[in-house]
Amino acid sequence: MPQLHTIPLTFNDGSEGDFGRFAGKTVLVVNVASACGHTKQYAGLQELYGKYRDQGLEILGVPCNQFGGQEQGSDEEIAEFCQRNFGVTFPLMSKSNVLGKQQHPLYAELTRPADGAEVQKVKWNFEKFLVSRDGEVLARFPSAVGPDSEELIGALEEALA
Template sequence: MTSLYSIPLTFNDGTEADFGRFEGKAVLVVNVASECGYTRQYAGLEELYGKYRAQGLEILGVPCNQFGGQEPGADDVIAEFCERNFGVTFPLTSKANVLGKQQHPLFAELTRDEDGQSAKVKWNFEKFVINRGGELVARFPSAVEPDSEDLMEAVEKALL
């Protein structure tokens, strides 16, 4: 498995880094969209970030327009929407594909199963929990709320 830490990222403000900027932290990666029935989860994600950030949690929102065209805006419009409507302070990447030939390398790694096959993202707001060692330790479907007991337990374990 390729190290997640070497995967390049472009943030919504145009800055570039690699996933290694999160080395030593637990990370919750979420593919997000502004016009989805799950969009209200931004508020819960921000609450989760506020609760666990000091303990080493990072949340990385990855806007994606591949599910129902529910993220049509440009990066600056997305960032402004998230801040204005939900007070989002966690980092967002530039819009990216989570499926197909143009799939972002981060999602290629996160969706690879033990047999090297892809376990495709099914919809907006899927959640991937990565521990401090850079290993994917849990994955949750869109309907799992940020304050769900299972997700919070996975985050707490990832922080150990």
């Protein structure tokens, strides 16, 4: 079992599991925030989810308040905001840290360089990690690369093929 699949997760609704629940699926992991200039990307993420879910795509939103204090709500408030404003149906984790001493183990693994190079920290909200069906990080996209970008869609379609 890939290391990524053993990482425990707590979801926004309080349920628990591990990343292994996504085994066999292509996953786009995104640290999200409700009051960010990139928040409108929720709509594009939901559109991707609707279009590619039947082909094996999962999107995992990870609310984080570490960048400009832009995710201050409770898990319940975040879920309600996402549903009301963007119709989000993809899973959301409970609010988590993606940086620092309290970094969630998922982000420790996502940002761990394979070749011993220096760790590239998450720089802002809506950074995206594309994970293969077998738990390998395939690509990483900065916040400015939207869910509708040719670059992201091309990598996603290749991973789903």
